[in-house]
Amino acid sequence: MYYPDELVEEVRMKNDIVDVISGYVKIQRKGSNYFGLCPFHNEKSPSFSVSQIKQMYYCFGCGAGGNVFTFLMEYENYSFEEAIQFLAQRAGVSLPETNYSEQARKNESKRAKLLEVNKEAAKYFYYQLRSERGQAGCRYLRERALSDETIKKFGLGFAHVTSDDLTRYLKSKGYEDKLMIEAGLASFDEKYGVHDKFWNRVMFPIQDGNHRVIGFGGRVMGDGKPKYLNSPETMIFDKSRNLYGLNFARTARTNHIILCEGYMDVIAMHQAGFTQAVASLGTSFTAGQANLLRRYAQEIILAYDSDTAGVSAALRAIGILKETGLTGKILNLQPYKDPDEFIKNLGQDAFRERIEQAENSFFFELRMLERDYDLKDPESKTKFHREIARRLCSFSEEVERENYIEAVAEKYHIGFDNLRKLVVSYAAQTGMAAMAVRPKSGIQKKTDAEENKKKPQKLLLTWLAEEPDLYPKIKKYISAKDFTVDLYQKVAEKFFEDLENGTFNPAAIISMFTDEEQQREAAALFNTKLMELSAQTEKEKAFHDILVAVKRESLNYFTEQASADVLMLNQMIEGKKALEELSKTHISLN
Known part of the structure; x- marks a missing residue:
């Protein structure tokens, strides 16, 4: 859904970033900004800054940053449109109705109905567990040492031993057979007609990132087969792109996520305080699930069973994590089979130690290979x-x-x-890529040429954001074209245009980008750390050096392009003159 820029800006302006973020993070005022512990990575000293003047946040530790939309996109995993809708509702701003095609409208209606019937089924299972007929389920959960609080948190329930309880209940609520079958809650055959998919099972509602029930897992009571039964895939339930427990784990704010095999392992870990645990949904770990995890953590700790099947699953998962760009580590659960057994026998502190000692995935592979x-x-x-x-x-x-x-x-x-x-x-x-042979000894200087070229451009934009009154003094020498990175140039164009008009609104500039990574990168341009200098002459020299560095890099860029483009040649000639003049010019910061 596209929303006009004016409407996006109205929503943003009516949601003060300090008010919104303080609902999620404890922040305290220090000087002109607010500071707190970053919600996006694990830290002990506050490096998370919120500026009421700029209407932006930025973490000097992990680089997370943006405006109020970006914050909700990162914290709540909202899309840009969902963030706008949430904040519009919060501020009482009316949004235009979505202009769906007929097919899109039908799909949206079907999705809403599937979510609704799943929610109703989850409520039914939940109350069945607490009824006289749910005693077998209660007994099983007590044997697994689950507290009432944990059972409630995960919405655990029970499907009675008869095979038509749920279907009769849902029909009484007005739901049609077709919808129950499409939701995976019922099946049909010639002998029994429409009947319950789940019966005589403890029920585990599966929720998406926004706590909506999208499917179920059921653990049979006794020796029935299969031991675990999961909902089939539906319009709202894609097993390869969801994870059990992620609705809670995504807000754990640790620097890692623990990936395990079973629902009970996740629940046991959450009960023990390890709320960063998730599990795949009755299938092998997939690339889609790895991409989902990448939104929340860079390091994934595998807590798979320590038996042969668990080792094979871990080796397979390591490969998927590597392909997705994630770091994998392996949790040693010996002498126990799974996390649930380990925690019951050795406790939380021992489990926490094992997390800290988790093995590098490459060395785990070598250790398995060594056998x-x-x-x-x-x-x-x-x-x-x-x-x-x-x-x-x-x-x-x-x-x-x-x-x-x-x-x-x-x-x-x-x-x-x-x-x-x-x-x-x-x-x-x-025939693999040639590898340069260098001696092990000797100090090798680490430099990033590209980053060195970009840094003065970042510093200049941050300095102007801190002191916008300097813009009239430098606009003769610097323009948006002098920024050699495409995103930087777009930011500079809008920023300089605003400064020309006497306005100052960096948070609105971030809203030009709907991609979360681009918003983060744009925010960093206004939050680069400036050197703290007390003497006026030192500050003026530093500012002048930054201007010259930006102009020189711009000249180098246009010089490289000049041979193939006449316009670039003109830019090069003009840039050279401006650089010469700038080099000789003193710019006062008063």
Whole structure:
């Protein structure tokens, strides 16, 4: 749904960012800004800043930043449209009705009905567990040592032993057979007609990120088969793109998420205080689920069963996490099979220690691989080392590969140079990317040329945001075209236009972007750390140096493009003159 810029700005202006964020984060005023602990990463010292003047937030620790829309997109996992709708309702702003096509309207209506009937079913199961007929379910949950609070939190319920309880109840509420079947709550066959999908089972409602019931899992009482039964996929329930417990884990605000195999493992961990736990939904872990996790954490700790099947599942999940750009670690649950057993026997503190000691996924893979080789036999040991070298070739980034070669060499008592030569040799034999051979010793200076080019542009925009009165003094020398990054240039164009008109509204500039990452990057342009200088002459020199650096990089850029474009040639000539003049000019900050 597209909303006009004027309406977006009206919604933003009627929702003060300090008021909104203080409903989620404890912030205190310090000087002109408010500070608190960042809700997007784990920290002990407040680095999360909220500016009422700029109507922006920024974390100097993790780089999260933006306006009030961005905050809700990051914290609540809302889309840009959902954030606007939420804040419009909060401020009492009327939004235009969505102009759906006929098919889209039908789909939206169907989704709403499926969510509604699932919610009604969840309520029914919930009350059944607390009735006389739910005693078997209650007994099972008590045996699993779940508290009343935990049972309530996860909305656990019970499906009675007869096979038509739910369907009769839903029919009494006016729901049609067709809808119950489409929701996966009922089945149909010639012998029994329409009947319940779940019966004689403890029920686990599966919720999406916004706590809406989208499906169910059911654990049979006794020895019936299958032990666990899940809802089939529907319009609202895609097993490969949802995770059990994520509706709670996404607000845990730890620097990692724990991924396990079963619903009971998730519930047991949450009850023990580890609210960052989630589980896949009766299927193998998928790339879709990995992408979903990437929104909330960079590090995923696998707490799979310690048996053979669990190890195989962990090895498969490691590969998926790597492909998605996530860091995987493995939780050692020995001598117990799963997290639930571990916590019951050794307690929360021991489990917390195991989390802190979680094993690097690459070393876990090597440890599992090691079991296939006899390291007392020289030939077998050599084969193992060759396999290590092959796997080390998978690290495309040189620094990362070098670090792993060093760590592996130390762990397995292999000479660093010998292992490195083996890696290079294997890469050459298999046609993999050539690897430069550098000596291990010696200090290598780490520089990021691209970042060095961009930093003066960030500093200039931040300085002007702090002191907008400086703009008239520099507009003769600097224009939006001098910003060589596309997003920076778009921000500068709007910012300079506002400054020309005597307005100052960086939060509105962020609303030009609907993508969360672009909003974060735009926010960073107004929150780059400036050097603290007390002497006026030092400040003026620093500001002048930033201007010259921006203009020089702009000139370099246009010079590179000039041979192929006459307009670029003109820009280069003008830029050169402006740079020469700027270099000789003193700009007062008074």
